[in-house]
Amino acid sequence: MFHSKFFLFPFVLTLIFSFTSTSFAQDAETPKLVMKRHWAKSLGFSYVSWTEFVDLSTATSTDQAFANFYGNALSYEKASFNRGHWGNAIEGSLMYGQAGAGGSQTQIQYQSSSQKWWGAQANYRWAYRLNHQVVLSMGPMALYRQITWSDQDTVTVKSGADLNLGWVGDLRLQLGRNWQLRQSIGTLAFKASTIWNLGLNYIF
């Protein structure tokens, strides 16, 4: 529960959306107006998380551990579609959050939590619009993040890479006239594993 503040906001937004959704009465044609556009700009707020592999070292030994990152991302996206199903999207995000490192090391004992980090992410995705309310997309991504791990007892800690590259897949559901639910999952190439993203985008 310690990181709920990073997670809660998207769901609060979901609830707000749920309670206010009658205001536009969900007439069937409304979402089409958005999705039929050749382009759509949106602002997104989401929960983001990934895991990095940690190298621990002292003067005499080395060991490995894990680091779990979580936080929020504020993103700007521009998506464009031709008259058919195919299109593309480009997105940039600023991110902040906390991370914890540790694990079941045998040589070096190290545990750290609530370390602040900040970062940025960019991705380009090829998109396929299944229909007016569902879009699937995937493409390359780059993730930059900055974190300083606290050293303990002369232990040197290095996790993942400041700049990481990977691929991301994205499912976008059009909930109403302006709101999209986003679920993204991707892989990171350098000493890191899966990255998740869950949130809402507002189309303007």
Add this chain to the structure above:
Amino acid sequence: MKTLVSLFFFLGLFLLGTRAQAYPEFISYGYSSCLTCHTNGLGSGPLNDYGRALWSAEIASRAFYSKSKSDEDIANQSGFLGSVEIPYWIRPHIKYRGIQVRTSPGSGTNDGTKFYQMQTDMGLTLQADSAGKYVAVATWGNVVPPAEYSQQHWGLYRVLAKEYYLRLQMAKTWWLYAGLMDKVFGIRGVDHQSYQRTYQGFNVNNDSQNGIGQSQGLILHKVEDTWEVAANYFVGHPGDSENYKQKGFSGFSEFEVGEKKRLGASLSSAKSNLLKKDMFAIHYRQGLSKGSSMMFEYGLIEDQDQTQDKLRGSYNLIEGMALLTRGYNLRAAIERYNRAFKPEEPDVWRWSMGLLMFPLPRLEIRTEFVNGRRFSTQSANDDTWSLQGQIHVSL
């Protein structure tokens, strides 16, 4: 608990409202209530004739049928004996689910694959009148207690009554159920390993402090076009140990807030000799384009047993489903569970994505990968991965 009760009734005043159906995602087809397809109007258990026909004629792929065969023809073959009509007063049903799970796929280890028999049920639905005002349902099934999974005891070894109840339609929109049934609470989703059902205690088929998921009791259910509400009084499963029998009440309501949009709330308060369990949840379901939907549920769970302080935690489910082509769906679900609102308690996450397929009437196949992650101030962990394939046959 008092706060939860107040909150529930406060919401109830505004939300009076349904329960998830079979499947709750099918709100995207315009079917908002479970009663449309299930004998149990709150979902799960045997399908009624309409539900069988709907599965065949609208949900399942028709790739294996010739173009000359109409959906109506396919629907007409959806009975227990296919197109052979049996008397209206009797409807047998058989259901099988099995799942193959490979943990850490790609790791090169061969011992990470196991097949589990999840469900082998059979039963009867008896109807006293053609209008279905008086109905009796009974289902028994072989189950493997979840505890056995970790001990690698495969196979079926225990017969358990899953349900037996009488359903009485008291008035046009009122139903009364009496007997052994699933408890009324929250969305009854398609994922039987979901945190959203597990930590509520609804996936339990063996002796545990949560008690067996099904319980004897009474359910009063009112279903209107745009809302429904249900109240459940329960006293435990007769097959459960006396100390584990959960006795209490639960309620569920759902209200249509727009076309193919439903907002609801649930409450449960139960107690056994060993555990007091109170729960509250809100949920939201929305049908998007035909076959595509999203669902959300947030719940609070408060457990108090004899050995520790009260634990109040929470869970979330958010699921998106997209219809790729008739009978084939992409499903992505994110779940979180936290046992207690304490800094040292980890948040457990589960992210699953895969295909939910109905290649033929009566047949469901699922494939998905599941990524697990755990956040804690006490330690950091590597992700867990599993690849799952599930088959479900329903006759």
